[in-house]
Amino acid sequence: MSLFSWLRAATPTLTLEQQQRLAKLPEAPTLNDCSLREQRWVVLDLETTGLNLNKDLVLSIGAVVIEDGAIDFSQQFERTLQRHAHKLGPSVLLHGLGPSAIAAGSDPVDALLDFMEFVGDSPLLAFHAPFDQHMLGRALKDSLGYRLQHKFLDVADMAPLLCPQAHIREAGLDDWINWFQLQIYERHNASADAMATAELALILFSRARAQQIDSPSQLQQRLSQWKRRQQKHSF
Template identity: 25%
Template sequence: MLENFFRNWNKKRLKNKKYDFLFDEPLPNEFISLDCETTGLNPKKDEILSIGAVLIRDNKILMRKTFNVFLKPSKNINAESIKIHHIRKVDLENALNPEDAIYQLLDFIGSRPIVGYYIKFDVTIISKYTKNFIGIKLPNETIEVSSLYFKTRKRSSDYEFIDLKFDTILKTLDIPALGKHDALNDAIMTAMMFLKLKDLTPAKTTFYTN
């Protein structure tokens, strides 16, 4: 009941009614796997450089339904951050302005739940843009693959360490690495993780988090 109250309150704050569809009931068995590359790890001050996403429908990753854009940053990216995200100035020559990129992303996502690896960060930094452009944070439900993975690991005690690194999860689940780590490749690999983990996770587990 409280969740519905906040959802309706959030909808009333929407500045552009074109995006009412973000609050529609999502279609069953459809998800969006998403990943962002950013200038840093502080969503309050850092910016998105690229967004990759892919549609999951009926336990299949639809490679014809992908989303992959670069965003123009407000200032030049520094050399230190390039070592992390590997996005160079030349890669951003045809980048979209952030407003156009975010509007395209919203059209692609719709009201579907969003799957990701440490997805809270991605949703938080995307919400910085959506709040500016349409007045609200991204309202979609989220599914954290590292949490699903953690729940499938057998432990001898509550204190046993579980390695939740992206590459460790890939290797443990026997999922092939897709070349370099960029936003789209990471979104596709995360989608593969999700489909494997969805079958391994106990049926009573709730996928969605806010």
């Protein structure tokens, strides 16, 4: 096989309808100066076949919307993606997505188009966002030829930035759930984890406003400054 034929084979093949849907996806704007309350946020969680950023695949997407300062229960997203002939790893013990559930899932192209239409031009929140951002970005590129440019903010960084008194910087989602004494009754599937992350994010937005961080762009700036300080102190 020649190099050029390999490149052609790597290009996703979409139906005309899928191409039209892809072309209509809005461009992701930069974070603006509206209030944190006014901003529509999409809170995302992914379940994957494993933690290898280059080899593992997205199995399911769960998301919920924060708008007008509250979780909007009318705007929720959940899809399981079909993954034929892909060996499941130990992560199935956590998220519970077995072969039958994955076989009955949605076509990845349609599921990812559905999700990006759900997102629109909103920024995304996730706990340990770099992982979700990379895995989602790779899935979109592989399945749609689409380059993800939406802004992601990491709730795992927001929490220690806004609540330094907790002294739990290297913490997981469960640690922060326990610290804030949130009543979370379900965990370890994409939709439930997105909901738990959204509840945590609402508390953190309130803490941000109390610290005169009033807009998404201000929050992003403060997060960038905080991360640079953390990196500097780690050397």
